[in-house]
Amino acid sequence: MKAIEDWRAYMNKLGTPERAFRRYHGIVHDSIRYLVFFHKLSSTSIWFYLPKENYSRILCAYYINSNTRGWSGELRNVDFDKKGIWMLDDFLRPAMETGWESIDYYLMGKYFTSCVKAGMDGSGKVIQKFTSYYKFWSYLMLPICFLMDQMIQRGLIGRSKRVSLQPIRTKT
Numbered sequence: 001m002k003a004i005e006d007w008r009a010y011m012n013k014l015g016t017p018e019r020a021f022r023r024y025h026g027i028v029h030d031s032i033r034y035l036v037f038f039h040k041l042s043s044t045s046i047w048f049y050l051p052k053e054n055y056s057r058i059l060c061a062y063y064i065n066s067n068t069r070g071w072s073g074e075l076r077n078v079d080f081d082k083k084g085i086w087m088l089d090d091f092l093r094p095a096m097e098t099g100w101e102s103i104d105y106y107l108m109g110k111y112f113t114s115c116v117k118a119g120m121d122g123s124g125k126v127i128q129k130f131t132s133y134y135k136f137w138s139y140l141m142l143p144i145c146f147l148m149d150q151m152i153q154r155g156l157i158g159r160s161k162r163v164s165l166q167p168i169r170t171k172t
Helices: 007-014 082-098 133-139 144-153
Strands: 021-029 032-039 044-051 057-065 075-079 100-107 110-118 126-131 159-165
Touching: 007 032, 007 044, 007 082, 044 082, 057 082, 075 082, 082 100, 082 110, 100 144, 110 144
Parallel strands: none
Antiparallel strands: 021 032, 032 044, 044 057, 057 075, 100 110, 100 159, 110 126
């Protein structure tokens, strides 16, 4: 087996078997490229942004799923070394191995916020708490925002949608 010498080799290993993934790539700016690995069975996409000229550093990585509004948050500026590989493996673990859950909250029929947790049952740590633009403005009116957040999460106002997402490795 060929040794992993840069992020390109890591990503090629990540995107196997090839028949399970759709790959997309392109240029964002003159100096930045993106690579997307879309897993056909789970609908989870893993995005990578890298310098155009080499594969020695990941500028940004995240994963999303088309069945939910929540996402992983970003892992930024990871060099290709032992520590970087460990960081990326740990970051991708919910998408690849353990699964994850997103709870999307709606208020007055509009999307309000998401809470993403590790584990398909949401029993793991909070990965990301995403806030919509609408909620940003409510932060200007503290403590109303805090109360709204608590009431939505407890189901007193609005509604929520839980989406459990299987890991890619069980779907492959």
